[in-house]
Structure formats: structure tokens, C-alpha cells
Amino acid sequence: MSEPQTAQSFPALILAGGLSRRMGRDKTVVNLAGKPMIAHVVDRLRPQVSSLAVNAPPGALPEIGIPVLPDTVPGHAGPLAGVLAGLIHARESMPEASHLLTVPADTPFLPVDLTAKMTANIEPGRIVVATSLGRIHPVVALWPISLADDLEEWLGDPDNRKLQSFITGYPSVTVDFPPVETASGPLDPFFNVNTPDDLARAEQILKERRP
Structure with missing residues (x-):
């Protein structure tokens, strides 16, 4: 009999294939508190999962110590293409896993109890x-492999690119996460850094948290 899965026995994928138009440069590797922003996502997620990979084009990211999975669908097909790359990788590398967790690469304050x-x-x-905070985050999801x-x-x-459109075709459930109190007010745990102003706010929050 196989052992039951625990929160830490699930693979996870960081989606880093976006075009970063509002940032004006690749936001996943911008400097945030002395290291690339994606490194903060890795640090938050790594203790919560059994394995971790990132979806990005080949050569797009610096070495961060986890596998890089390019899209398997040609062209820029959006985050669903990244989800597919992660599902295929998980099916081949972790046949015992039932689900794959996905998160975006621009959310440096992910909940520490996200997977649980x-x-x-x-x-x-x-x-x-x-x-x-009343918003659904379809990029932060647990997908049946x-x-x-x-x-x-x-x-x-090619007309099928929207996450929510795919999700509505299957049974689904939402899990709500409360805001986190900070010195500058409540923080959405899925606050994503899209613009230079967002980056400045994230930097300030991290400064407030330092001892």
C-alpha cells in the first residue's frame, strides 16, 4: 500500500514566462532586497513542496538551482502552456504525485501555509x-496531473488561452487566504510585482521585516 500524500509530497512549478510589459524589463530577475525576485518565490515555496521547477524560455533566467521547463506549445501561449509543461514533467518524473502546484514568479510574499x-x-x-481579498488567482492553483x-x-x-476558461470546464474549489498585517497596512499574500512602483513597495515591506 502506498503512503498517503502529505503537503510536502507535491511538486510545484513557478510560472516565469510572462512578457513583463508594465515593468519594462524581466521582472522575475529584477533586484529585490539583494537578490532576483524569483529567488524570493523559491525561498517561500521550497520548504513546502517535494520538488520545484520553473517554466521559462531556455536561457532566460540566471542559475537558481532548479530545473527550467520551456513551453511545449509553440509561440507565446500564456500561463496555461506553462501549466502544461509542468504537468507533463510531473507525470514523467513523479508518477506517485496526484497534483501539481503552480505559482507566478512575481509573488515574493507567498503564504508559508500555501501548500498545506x-x-x-x-x-x-x-x-x-x-x-x-475577494479576488481569484487562477495562476495559484493545484492541478490534477x-x-x-x-x-x-x-x-x-489558438483561441484557448485563458486560465479561467479552462478551469470552468472541470470541478474546482477556491481556498481563501487572509491579508497579512505589515507596518504599512494589510498586504495581499499574492501581491504581485508588475510595475516599478510595485517593486518599490515590495522593497519597503522587506525592509520593515528585517531585524
């Missing part, structure tokens, strides 16, 4: 999606 709360809501074939073939077929149509 998400995996507590697993049911076969159900997608688990994070919410906070069994959906890989369905997603690959879905992405065969």
Missing part, C-alpha cells in the same frame, strides 16, 4: 484555486 491549505481541499479530478492530455488538446486551439 491547498492540498487539504484535494479531491480526484478537482482543481484547487487560491483567492484573497491527470488533466495533462485534456489541457494539451485544449491548447491545440
Whole structure:
């Protein structure tokens, strides 16, 4: 009999294939408190999962010590293409895993209990999606690895690119995460750094947290 999965027995994928138009440069590698922003995401997520990879084009990121998975769909097909690359990789490398956790590369304040709360809501074939402050975050989701073939077929149509459109075709549940109190006010745990102003705010929050 196989051992039951724990929160730490799930693989995770950081989605870093965005175009960063509002930042004006690749936001995943901008300097935040002395290291690339994606390194903060890695630090928050690594203790919570069994394995970690990043979806990005070949050569786009500095060496951060985790596998880089390029899209398997040609062209820039958006975050769903990254999800597909992660599902295929997880199916081949971790056949015992039932789900894959995905997060974006621009969320340096991910909850430390993200995986535990998400995996507590697993049911076969159900997608688990994070919410906070009344907003749904379809990029922060727990995906059944069994959906890989369905997603690959879905992405065969170039009009099928929206995360939420794919999710609505399957059973799903949302898990809400409360804001985090900081010296400058409540912080959305999925605060994402899209602009130079966002980057300045993230830098300030990290300064406030330093001893």
C-alpha cells in the first residue's frame, strides 16, 4: 500500500514566462532586497513542496538551482502552456504525485501555509484555486496531473488561452487566504510585482521585516 500524500509530497512549478510589459524589463530577475525576485518565490515555496521547477524560455533566467521547463506549445501561449509543461514533467518524473502546484514568479510574499491549505481541499479530478481579498488567482492553483492530455488538446486551439476558461470546464474549489498585517497596512499574500512602483513597495515591506 502506498503512503498517503502529505503537503510536502507535491511538486510545484513557478510560472516565469510572462512578457513583463508594465515593468519594462524581466521582472522575475529584477533586484529585490539583494537578490532576483524569483529567488524570493523559491525561498517561500521550497520548504513546502517535494520538488520545484520553473517554466521559462531556455536561457532566460540566471542559475537558481532548479530545473527550467520551456513551453511545449509553440509561440507565446500564456500561463496555461506553462501549466502544461509542468504537468507533463510531473507525470514523467513523479508518477506517485496526484497534483501539481503552480505559482507566478512575481509573488515574493507567498503564504508559508500555501501548500498545506491547498492540498487539504484535494479531491480526484478537482482543481484547487487560491483567492484573497475577494479576488481569484487562477495562476495559484493545484492541478490534477491527470488533466495533462485534456489541457494539451485544449491548447491545440489558438483561441484557448485563458486560465479561467479552462478551469470552468472541470470541478474546482477556491481556498481563501487572509491579508497579512505589515507596518504599512494589510498586504495581499499574492501581491504581485508588475510595475516599478510595485517593486518599490515590495522593497519597503522587506525592509520593515528585517531585524
